[in-house]
Amino acid sequence: MAWAIAEFDGRRNICPLSWQMIVSKRPPMMAICLKPSRYSHNLIVNAGEFVLAWPGDNLADITLELGNSTGCDVDKFTANKLTTMEGEFVRTPLIRECIANLECSLVKQITTGDHTMFIAQVMAVWVNQNPQRPLCLVNDYAGYDQLGEKGGYRVGAVRKRLR
């Protein structure tokens, strides 16, 4: 799973995503899907850009919190004590605590049923030098360490190799 980070005209938000996919290697492109009702939706439409960030297993509680609150009411950055960084190509902030941040420039947006798909070119990738395991939406296989559950979502990470 990933976080979509959006900022426009002084308003900013972070929302956890489970629908994101690579859609081109050259140039590198990603697609994400958001419901039009999500607070981040129109921020992305207006900004023409977003940041796609990957949370590690140390961000399990915060990810569940992000998914169970709305940016209408609260600034999720300060509420969750997240540190922002400046990107090189986009104005949207990056999140220092994440495993990786992708600066994404919107190429196309299309309606797919009850969601909007945002298709973007990846302009730059920032990788944390101290990476945690990627956070996943998980089921009850033993291969996952279960790290938290809230609002119908359960997060975890694939278990580390033991040697």
Next chain:
Amino acid sequence: MAWAIAEFDGRRNICPLSWQMIVSKRPPMMAICLKPSRYSHNLIVNAGEFVLAWPGDNLADITLELGNSTGCDVDKFTANKLTTMEGEFVRTPLIRECIANLECSLVKQITTGDHTMFIAQVMAVWVNQNPQRPLCLVNDYAGYDQLGEKGGYRVGAVRKRLR
């Protein structure tokens, strides 16, 4: 990971995919990405439909074989002793050995960099009553059972819970 199954004008093919995603809940819709050079690409363009099937861990070797051969040269169905079933909404065959088969009717196709994205409405879902674990492209975390490797691809499944 999934298999895309395509058939048009007497030609048919199966190709393993790692880029597939749900893009709408109501109606249910999926998107997949294929390179235009793939043999299945024009079959899907011409047929206006495809089947998306999920292989289980018992299909690891066949999945690697499917990804390392081309439908130009060989009928992958007979070469891999796969059993076809008829769908209800599409002419493209389903694969009995898979965990699930989705009948997909093409809604839109767009170019995303070096790939084509096919966006489809899911018309019907067939679920195997005797499901295996879903096959994944894997890395070397211990949480995966590694089931095979060929041509740069490694497949496996999330380890089962031991009680």
